[in-house]
Amino acid sequence: xxxxxxxxxxxxxxxxxxxxxxxxxxxxxxxxxxxxxxxxxxxxxxxxxxxxxxxxxxxxxxxxxxxxxxxxxxxxxxxxxxxxxxxxxxxxxxxxxxxxxxxxxxxxxxxxxxxxxxxxxxxxxxxxxxxxxxxxxxxxxxxxxxxxxxxxxxxxxxxxxxxxxxxxxxxxxxxxxxxxxxxxxxxxxxxxxxxxxxxxxxxxxxxxxxxxxxxxxxxxxxxxxxxxxxxxxxxxxxxxxxxxxxxxxxxxxxxxxxxxxxxxxxxxxxxxxxxxxxxxxxxxxxxxxxxxxxxxxxxxxxxxxxxxxxxxxxxxxxxxxxxxxxxxxxxxxxxxxxxxxxxxxxxxxxxxxxxxxxxxxxxxxxxxxxxxxxxxxxxxxxxxxxxxxxxxxxxxxxxxxxxxxxxxxxxxxxxxxxxxxxxxxxxxxxxxxxxxxxxxxxxxxxxxxxxxxxxxxxxxxxxxxxxxxxxxxxxxxxxxxxxxxxxxxxxxxxxxxxxxxxxxxxxxxxxxxxxxxxxxxxxxxxxxxxxxxxxx
Amino acid sequence: xxxxxxxxxxxxxxxxxxxxxxxxxxxxxxxxxxxxxxxxxxxxxxxxxxxxxxxxxxxxxxxxxxxxxxxxxxxxxxxxxxxxxxxxxxxxxxxxxxxxxxxxxxxxxxxxxxxxxxxxxxxxxxxxxxxxxxxxxxxxxxxxxxxxxxxxxxxxxxxxxxxxxxxxxxxxxxxxxxxxxxxxxxxxxxxxxxxxxxxxxxxxxxxxxxxxxxxxxxxxxxxxxxxxxxxxxxxxxxxxxxxxxxxxxxxxxxxxxxxxxxxxxxxxxxxxxxxxxxxxxxxxxxxxxxxxxxxxxxxxxxxxxxxxxxxxxxxxxxxxxxx
Numbered sequence: 041x042x043x044x045x046x047x048x049x050x051x052x053x054x055x056x057x058x059x060x061x062x063x064x065x066x067x068x069x070x071x072x073x074x075x076x077x078x079x080x081x082x083x084x085x086x087x088x089x090x091x092x093x094x095x096x097x098x099x100x101x102x103x104x105x106x107x108x109x110x111x112x113x114x115x116x117x118x119x120x121x122x123x124x125x126x127x128x129x130x131x132x133x134x135x136x137x138x139x140x141x142x143x144x145x146x147x148x149x150x151x152x153x154x155x156x157x158x159x160x161x162x163x164x165x166x167x168x169x170x171x172x173x174x175x176x177x178x179x180x181x182x183x184x185x186x187x188x189x190x191x192x193x194x195x196x197x198x199x200x201x202x203x204x205x206x207x208x209x210x211x212x213x214x215x216x217x218x219x220x221x222x223x224x225x226x227x228x229x230x231x232x233x234x235x236x237x238x239x240x241x242x243x244x245x246x247x248x249x250x251x252x253x254x255x256x257x258x259x260x261x262x263x264x265x266x267x268x269x270x271x272x273x274x275x276x277x278x279x280x281x282x283x284x285x286x287x288x289x290x291x292x293x294x295x296x297x298x299x300x301x302x303x304x305x306x307x308x309x310x311x312x313x314x315x316x317x318x319x320x321x322x323x324x325x326x327x328x329x330x331x332x333x334x335x336x337x338x339x340x341x342x343x344x345x346x347x348x349x350x351x352x353x354x355x356x357x358x359x360x361x362x363x364x365x366x367x368x369x370x371x372x373x374x375x376x377x378x379x380x381x382x383x384x385x386x387x388x389x390x391x392x393x394x395x396x397x398x399x400x401x402x403x404x405x406x407x408x409x410x411x412x413x414x415x416x417x418x419x420x421x422x423x424x425x426x427x428x429x430x431x432x433x434x435x436x437x438x439x440x441x442x443x444x445x446x447x448x449x450x451x452x453x454x455x456x457x458x459x460x461x462x463x464x465x466x467x468x469x470x471x472x473x474x475x476x477x478x479x480x481x482x483x484x485x486x487x488x489x490x491x492x493x494x495x496x497x498x499x500x501x502x503x504x505x506x507x508x509x510x511x512x513x514x515x516x517x518x519x520x521x522x523x524x525x526x527x528x529x530x531x532x533x534x535x536x537x538x539x540x541x542x543x544x545x546x547x548x549x550x551x552x553x554x555x556x557x558x559x560x561x562x563x564x565x566x567x568x569x570x571x572x573x574x575x576x
Numbered sequence: 577x578x579x580x581x582x583x584x585x586x587x588x589x590x591x592x593x594x595x596x597x598x599x600x601x602x603x604x605x606x607x608x609x610x611x612x613x614x615x616x617x618x619x620x621x622x623x624x625x626x627x628x629x630x631x632x633x634x635x636x637x638x639x640x641x642x643x644x645x646x647x648x649x650x651x652x653x654x655x656x657x658x659x660x661x662x663x664x665x666x667x668x669x670x671x672x673x674x675x676x677x678x679x680x681x682x683x684x685x686x687x688x689x690x691x692x693x694x695x696x697x698x699x700x701x702x703x704x705x706x707x708x709x710x711x712x713x714x715x716x717x718x719x720x721x722x723x724x725x726x727x728x729x730x731x732x733x734x735x736x737x738x739x740x741x742x743x744x745x746x747x748x749x750x751x752x753x754x755x756x757x758x759x760x761x762x763x764x765x766x767x768x769x770x771x772x773x774x775x776x777x778x779x780x781x782x783x784x785x786x787x788x789x790x791x792x793x794x795x796x797x798x799x800x801x802x803x804x805x806x807x808x809x810x811x812x813x814x815x816x817x818x819x820x821x822x823x824x825x826x827x828x829x830x831x832x833x834x835x836x837x838x839x840x841x842x843x844x845x846x847x848x849x850x851x852x853x854x855x856x857x858x859x860x861x862x863x864x865x866x867x868x869x870x871x872x873x874x875x876x877x878x879x880x881x882x883x884x885x886x887x888x889x890x891x892x893x894x895x896x897x898x899x
Contacts, residue, residue, distance in 0.1 A: 111756055186753050192730060193713040193755055198865045280731030286714060287729060321623075326634035351716065351751075352727045353734045356665060360658050367650035371643060378642040379634075381610055384617035388629040391622055399618065403611055410603035413650065417657025419588070420596045422664065423723040426716060426751040490596075492720025494751040497759040501747065576631045 052459060052556040070155035071559060076141030077457075078162050083137060084526075086128040086169065091522065093121040098481070098515040101508050104500055111498040115184035116199065118496060120176075122187025127208050128169050130442055131300055134307035135253075136165070136218060138449050139246045141457060143222060145550040146240050148231025148568065150560040153224040161217035164210060172207020175200035186496060188297075191278035191289040195271060202271060209264040212257045215303075219253030222246050231549070233568035237328065240548045240572040244331050245310030248338035252299045252306075256342070260296035263289070287352055294345035302341040304438055306334060308445030309376060312398050315452050316380050318546040319395035320387035323573040326379040333372035340369045350421045359418060366416040373409050377402060390544065393467040397448030400475050404444055408436030411486065429489020432482045440478065447471070447525065454529065455539030459556040462532035470528060473521030480514025548572050584741040585767075586722035588664060593723075595656040602649055664724065667737045671705035674698070678708070678715035678728045680754055680818075680868060681761035682805030687777060692803040696748065696765040699773035703739040712870050716752035719765060727752050740767040755868075756818060757808065790890060797887035800880050804872060812891070818868055820861050825849075826892035832859040833866075846885055853881070 053073045060068050066078060100107045100114055109117070140158065144151050152158050175182045183201035185194040194201050226247050230239065266277045267289075276282025278289040317324040324330065346354060346362030354362075380402060389395065411433040414420050424430065454462050484507035489495075493504045500508070542551040549568075553561050583589065620626070674696070675686040685696045698704050708717055710728035717736060718725040726736040740746075750761035768776070801807050814823035820830070826844050833839055835858055842848055842859070851858060853876060856869035 111759070115756065115758075184755070190714055190753070193753070196713060196867050197755065198867060280729075285731075287732070320621075320629065322629040323631055323633055325632060326639055329634065329639045351725050353729055353732060359661070360654075363657060364654055367654045370650055371646050374646045375639070375643055377610060378638075381614050381617070382632075382635075382638070384614060384621060386626070386630040386632065387617070387621045388626050389618055389622045391618075399614060402614060403607075406607050406610060410607055413603060413653055414596060414599045416650075417595055417599060417653050417660075419592045419657050419660030419664065419723075420599065421657070422661065422725050423592055423596075423720070425725060426718070492718070492747070492749070494718060494749050494759075496753040499759040501762075575629065 050554055050558055052554065053559050054459075054556055056559045068159070070151075070159045072140050072144050072151045072155065072158060073457075073557060075155075075158050075162050076137055076139075079132060079136040079140060079165070082162075082166065082169070083129055083132060086124050088526075090121055090124040090129060091519065093117050093124070095515050095519055097121065098512045100498070101500075102512040103509075104502060104505060106499075112181075112184065114498040115496075116182045119183050119186055119204075123172060123183075123204055123208070125438075126187055126300075127172065127211050128165075130304045130438055131211075131215060132165060132218075133304060133442060134311060134446055134449065135222070135246055135249055135303075136162075137446075138242070138311065138453065139218070139222060139249075139307060142453065142550055143225060143243055143246055144229065145553060145557060145561050146243050146548050147226065147229060147234060148549050148562065148566045149225065149229035150562065150565075152221050153228055154221050157217055158221055161214045161221070164217065165214040168207045168210030168214060170207075171210055172204050174207075175203040178203070188293060189267065190293075191267075191270075191284070191286045192280060194267065195279045195281075202268065205264045205267050209261055209268075212261045212264075215253045216257050219250035219257075222250040223254070226250075231566050231568050237331070238568055238571050241313035241324065241327070241330055241334075242307070242310035245306040245313070245334050248334050249303050249306045252303050252338055252341070256296045256299040256303075259292060260300075263292040263296070266292075287349070287354070290349050290352055291345070294348045295342075298345035298348065299341050301434075301437070302337055304442045306338060308401075308442045309334065311445045311449040311452070312380065312401055313376075314546075314548065315394050315398040315448050316383050317573040317575070318452070318544050318548075319390045319392060319398070320383050321390070321545060321575055322383060322387040323571070323575050324379070325382040325385070326375075327571070327573070329375055330379055333375045336372040337369060340365060340372070344369055347416060347421070350418060351425045363416055363418050363421075367413070370409065370413060370416070377406060377409075392451075392544065393462075393464055393471055394448045394452035394544075396468060396471050397444055397451060400471070401441065401444040401448060404436050404440030404478065408433060408440050411436065423492075424489055426495055427489035428485040428493045428495055431495050432485035432489060435482050435485075440482070447474070450529065452544070453550070454532070455543045456550055456555050456557070458533040458536070459539055459554075460532055460534075460536035461539045461543065462536055463528050466524060466528040470521050470525035473524060474518055475521075477514050477516070477518025477521050481511050481518055482514070484508070484511040484514075547574060585744070585746060586719075586724070586738045586740050588660070588723045588738065589721075591660040591663065595653075595660050598656060599653050602653070664736070667705050667735060668703045668739075671703035671737050672698075673705045673707060676706045676708050676717060676728075677711060677805075678717070678750065678761075679711040679805055679870060680713065680808065681750070681757040682808035683717075683748060683750075683761070683763045684803060684805050689777065691777065692799075694802045694805070695763055697773065697776060698740065698765060698767055699770045700740055700743055700767050702770065702773075703737055705735055705737045708734040708736065713754050714752045715750050715754050715761070718749045718751035719746055720749070721746035722765075725751055740765075743767050743769065761808070793883070793886045793890055796883045800876075800884060804876065809869070819864060822888065822891065824892050825888045831862040833862055834859050846881075849885065849888065850881060 053071055058065055066074055097117055100109055178200050180198055180200045183199045183204045184197055185201050226243055269275045270277050276284040278284040278286055313324060313330060344362060344366045346358055347366045350359060415424055415433060451467060488504055488507045493500055539555045541555055677684045684692055684694050686692045708726055708728045710730045715728040716725060717728055722738045724736050724738050726734050744767055746765050748763040748765055750758060809818040810822055811817055812822045814821045829841055829843050831839050832842055854871055854873040857866050860866045
């Protein structure tokens, strides 16, 4: 391609000729960068599918009564939207794409510790995805239980919930394999001189995330197997008709799925911690405080699952313990925000698209996090639980937090991955539309929740009409913004101007290698003597 | 929340809302303060204005300050949230017990004197203790105006209580997803004066009498439909909901699918009606889903079945037609 002028020792990983040709050269490659790209393309495909389902839901909700679909379709669509977005997009999300691509380079390694295992985890991911989505093409149709599969409804429905559950079970293995791989890579393959506290923050967050992945994922695995056992063999774990306990299911489900939120958000925080110092041309404020708060979030995040169940009928002691711990987990997130903003003090800021994404990440993440405080307070939670308020809250965290960080990261590392620059004007236009659309879409849902509109509602009473119209219009603006962004990135990957090694003036190791990197990243393993954000 | 209409709707409103307003205020303050700082820095220290950054590694005093202040604030929030919730847990001894039953997709309410309704009718200034019973899957009793919500879990005992201070009608929603018609599973709580309530509670609507026998049959059937929530899934005008309509119920032959998957044609009669109520999944009319209806065998009385048959006979045409 464009890299011909370079000598043979500088062949980009994209042009490298291995044993296989064409598509096989990608899907059988153990190169961490190619695996990262495989994840990227699969995740983007699922993400666009999930977005289209979301747009369809919002369209149905633009008016009370039937608008474009019947309730059965609506229920299936919100279930699929949740399953696809959570299990196929956000949980693998940043670690699988940017973790795979950047982690080895950022710590000065040639690849992850177990390259074959890494490729296997992508294959397991695709296999799980196919199983999960196979229900679409089976008689009975896709599940209509919501992505939480709450018992006992999930045992009563006539739709195909088992394929989705089995798919999620298989996807868990992919997650665990990636986690093990990253932990070993970080422990064993750091470049000489890179002590723990000289490691960049993105690898740090991947480290925290990986531990959650390998410790929490087995629990959802067991839970999903118990569902299979109950549905196929009639063993009464969760269905009261068989002597089971539906609350047990909720506990097991959230023991995984709450830490999963931190699997999603920690790497997002890591990406933001890379983008901000680079564009501020300044070392990050309070490096150690950010590292410690990362580990604190990963740890305390295990013990707050009960806040998903404040109205389910747990004992009073359990309730206030979980409420208390939930408030505690807010503190390290606040510390991070303070440090990020302080980094901007006396900085020299390049106003580029990745920085706009990072700054707007701070804004939406604060709204998401602060609205979590209202949900953490017991008496207020009773009113707001299972309403549109909760939907708005977690979309601000998961779509606002993780989504904005992902967008920031893809623009930030775009020159490194594709070796070309994107069109900055189009990218910024896309960002503005996305940002406006996003807030128009989700802010009204806070008001809907406060005034009492329950979630997962196909139809609603007239007084909820106004905010729903605004919200639906927001979804269209967001969609157009997303289209502009994706169009720009695809076009620039092919036609953009050639990128230099270090277009933004970053200090971490990925900016010292070629754009795109060669097969083994480094000609010589670097020796690290300075901290990761040394701009002096 | 914070609307005029729900002010004092229940005794919990002021406490829940003030906690919310406190948290909301603190949140808004931090959101604006941090955003203003951020935007100011971005404008003040953009590259064209400030070409060289001053390197600052961090500041331990600041780290301590912004750890301690949020900690104190969230502990206050925790305390407010907890103390407000404690009131909701401590049910007063003089609370009037009412049984609230949820099933896909309707609520019904049973009073101490045996009266059953599909809307909740309560006297003002009287603590009410709702005994929550779910018959099939998870539901959640949610009265937004009262700020109360409690999941209804099959096989588990749960209660909520409230005391309304303002007459009026307030929405009840099911807040826990329960399947196809979840968003239609709603009811109303009517708060009326003590006197009006006593007057109303004297009459048992299931035993409504009328001199006109046709009207009497219809009223009795209506009471039964209400009591067991039948109309959440079955209509009387022929339109299709989750289950078949009652229209011409006895004069329409139908194809049913038995448990072993065979298709049989049946002409509805007393036995068929009984079977359909006692073992709803043994024979399911073709085109409808299995597993959605629970058995009413231990609930419905023989007398009620007879009343239903009289009603069905009265609404069915004499000629038998094929469906």
